[in-house]
Amino acid sequence: MNTLIAIGSLGILVLLLEIFGARKTIIPVTIIGLLATLGISLGGFSTESGPASFFNNMIVEDKYSMGFSSLFILLTIFIVLMSADFYNKEQKKLPDYITVKLLLLFGGVAMVSFGNLATYFVGIEILSVSLYVLAASKPENIKSNEAGMKYFLMGAFASGFLLFGIALIYGATGSFDMEVIHQAGMSAGVEDWFYIGVAMVSVAMFFKIAAAPFHLWAPDVYQGSPTLTTALMSTLAKVIAIGGFYRLLNGMYGNFSDGFITTIIVVAILSMTIGNIMALRQDNVKRMLAYSGISHAGFMLMALLAIPNGAGNLLYYATAYALAGIAAFAVIIAVTKNKDDENIISFNGLGKKNPVMALTLTLALLSMAGIPILAGFFGKVFLFGQMLEMGYTTLVIIAVVNSIISLGYYFKLILAMYTKSSTEEMPATSSIYTVVAVIATIINLAIGLFPDFILTMMA
C-alpha cells in the first residue's frame, strides 16, 4: 500500500514542481523518490509476515506483489534516467512525460497487488492510457501518430474484451472479490459462463503481452513510437502485463481444464515460433526486438502452466529479460539518436567506435539468447526445468529449438557491430545511456551469479 501511495504522490509532486518553476529538480527528485520507494518495497520482505489487505480487499499485498513491484520500480528508474537526455529538445513537456510514466508505474503496481477485479481493471486502464499517450508523443512524426492510433484502437478492443470477461465472471460468481471468485472457481458447480469470462480475460491479456496470434499490433507500434517509449513497452509494460496475468489466473482459478492448458501451450508455442521466425527477417532493430519480445512472451507464458508454483521462475525470467532489454535499448537510443530509422546499418562498426556500448549490447543480446553466465540463461533453465518436471517435454523441446533459432538474429546484430566497418561518426550522446546500459548489465550478471536472491524472494 505504501508503495502505491508513494508512487502516486511522486507523480503529483512532479507536476507541482513544474508549477513552482523547479523543472531542473524533477528528474533528481523522481529518481530519489523512486529509490526510496524501491527501498520500501524491498524492505517489505524482511518485515512482512503474510499478505496484508487494504480497503475491503481492494488491494492485497504479498510477496508476489512486492517482488514484481520492485522490478517495475527498478525499470522505471532506468527509464526516467534516460528521459533527461531523450527529451532535452522538449523541455517543456518533460514534467508531463515523467508524470505519465509514474502513473503508468502506478497502474502496473495496482495490477500485481489487486484483491478485486475493479482494481485490476482500473490499473490496466491507467497503464494503457499512459502507453497510448507515450506512443503518440511525437505529434509531428506521422509514424508516432500511426503507432498511437493503432495501439489505441486495438487496445480499446482488448479492454472491451477484458471488461466483458469480468462482467461474465461477475455474473457467474456474484462478486468482484478475488477470494469469492477463487472459491467459486474451485467449486464444481460454477456456471459455464465463468469459463467464457476467463477465456475473454485471457484474450485481453494475450493482447497486452503481445502473444501470437494477438501480436499483430506490436511490430508497428514498437517501430513507430519514440524509442524510449518502445523501450518502456518492451520491458516495463510487457513484464507488468505478464505479472498481472499470472496473478489474475492464479487468484481466480486453481484447477485449469485441459482445454485451457492446451490453449496456453498453443499460444506459447505460436508466440515463440512466430516471433523468432519473423525476427530473423527484420532489418529494423526496433522491429526485430518487437518480434523477439513476442517470442519471449511465449517463454514467459510457460510459467502460467506452473500455477501456483511458477511465480519465482516468472519473476526471474521477467527480470532477466527486462534488464537485458533496458541495456539493449539504452544503446539503441544512443546509436540511432539523429537517424530517421533504426536500421541495422547504423550499428556497423560500433565495436570499434564505442567498445563499451558494443560490449553491453552484446551481453544483453547474449542474455536474451540464453548464453551462460548471463541471467537470461538461468531464466530459461529454471523455466525449462520446471516444465520438464511437470511433464511438458514437447513444449520444452520446441522452446529449446526456438532458443537455437533466436541465435540467428541476435548474432546478426552482434556481427554488424564487430565485423562491418562504417565511415559514419558516432553521434555525440549523453553518457547517461552508457551508464544505464552498464548498470543494467552489471545487475544482469549479478543475478546470474546469485540467482538465489530472486528465487527465494517468492518462496
Added chain:
Amino acid sequence: MNVSLLLVILLAGALITYFSSEKLARQVALFVSLVAFVATGVLLSQFQSGVSVDVMAQWISKPNISFYLKADGLSLALTLLTTAVTPLVIFSSFGNSFQNKRTLYALILFMAFAMTGTFLAADGFLYYIFWELSLIPIYFIGLLWGNGDAELRKQTMIRFFIYTFAGSLFMLVAFIFLYQKAGSFLLEDLYALNLTSSEQFWVFLAFFLAYAIKIPIVPFHSWQADTYQSNPALGTMLLSGVMLKMALFSLIRWQIPIAPDAAAEYKNFFIVLSIIGVIYGSILALRQDNLKKLLAYSSLAHVGLIAAGTYTLTLDGFRGAVLQMLAHGFVIVGLFFAAEIIERRFGTQKISEMGGIRSQAVWFTSVFMILTVASVGLPGTFNFVGEFTLLYSLSQINIWYAIIGGTTIILGAFYMLRMFQHSMLGETNTKVFADINIQEKVVFVIIVAVLILFGLYPKCLNDLIVPALEETLKHIK
C-alpha cells in the same frame, strides 16, 4: 590452496590483460599463463602428497547447485594440458601482428579459464556453464582475427557456434532430467542414480550429441575443417589442442559413468562409428592440398581413435585415451605452429606451392620431421604410447577393430610423410625461407621435449591418471 585459485588467476589475468596497454598485452598474458602453469604444478604436487585440493560451496539453493570443483588424476592431467598449452600458444603468436591485442589475449586467457573450469567442475550445472563459456571467446577469436574472406568466415564461425550450441542444449536437457531424478547436479549423486535402461539410452544419446559434435565424430564433423582453416593459428591451436579434449574427457567423466548400461549395450555401435571417423578422416586427409585442412582431417582420424578406445570401457582404453589426448594436444599444437610458420614466410596454405624448405631451413625441417613422425606414432614418441594402448584395448574387444583402426597409423604415415615430402623437400623454392628464430625455436623445443620425454617415460602420467580411471570404472561394472 585449492583449484579455484587457478580459475581466479586465469580470470583475473584476462581482466588485467584487457585493461593493460596495447604494447604490453602479450607479455602480460604470457606472464599470467605461466603463473597459471606454475600454480597447476604446485596443486599437482599437493595432490600427489595426498592433500585434497577440491572446492565445495553452495551456490544456488533452489535448484540445488553447488560450486564444486573436483581435482583427481584425470581432471588434473587435462588441466595440466590446458595450462601448459596456453603459454605455448601465446608465446608462439609473438611473431604475428594483430590488431587490438588487448582483447585478443584477454579472450585467450578467458578461454583457458573456461576450459580449465570444464575439466575441474564436478557439478553438472557448473560444468555446463564452463562448457558453454568456452565457446564464446573462440567464436570471437575466429570471427575477428581469422584468415580469409570476412563473409565466408562469418558463415563458418556462426555455423560452428550454432552447431556446438545446439548440441550442448541437448546435454543441458539431459542434465535437467537427471536433476529431477537425483535432486542435485553433483557428480557423485549422478553416478549413484539407478536409471532404467531406456532412460539411460536417452541420457546417453543427449550427451552423445553434444560430445560427438565437439570431438567431432563422423557425421557431425562438417564444421571442423573450415573452422580450423579460418581461425588464426592460435585459435586453431587452442581448438584442436585443448577444446576437443573437453569432449573426449567428458565421455569418461560424465557420459559413460552416468549411463553405464547404455554404454555397455551400444558400445559396439559407437566404436564402429568412431572407427568410421578414423578411416574417413584419413581418406579426406589423403586428398588435401591445404595444409591446415590436412591437419584438421588428420586430427579427425586421431580423435576418432581416442573415442573408439574410450568406448571399449576398459582400463586400457581409458588409459590410452587420456594419454593420447595429452600427446595429441601437444603434437597438433606443434604441427599447426609449423603450418603457421610456413604461412608467415610463404603466405600460402597450399602444399603444392611449398617445397624446397629443407635446403634453406635446417632447424625447421628437423623439428617438423620430429613432429610428423610423432603424429604418425613412431615408437619412442608420446603418441606411440597413446595409440598403441588404444589399439591394444580395441584388439581386446575385437581384433578387427584394432586392425581397421590401425590403418590410421598406416594411412597417417602415408599422408603425413607425403605432406612432409611435398612441403619440405624437392627443389629449392624461388621464395626465400628464413630459418626459425629463437622464439620459434623455444616453442618447438619445448613441444618436442615433452613428446620425447613422455614417450620414453610415460609412467609418471600413467600413475597420475590410473587411480582416477579405476575409480570411474567401478561405476561402470
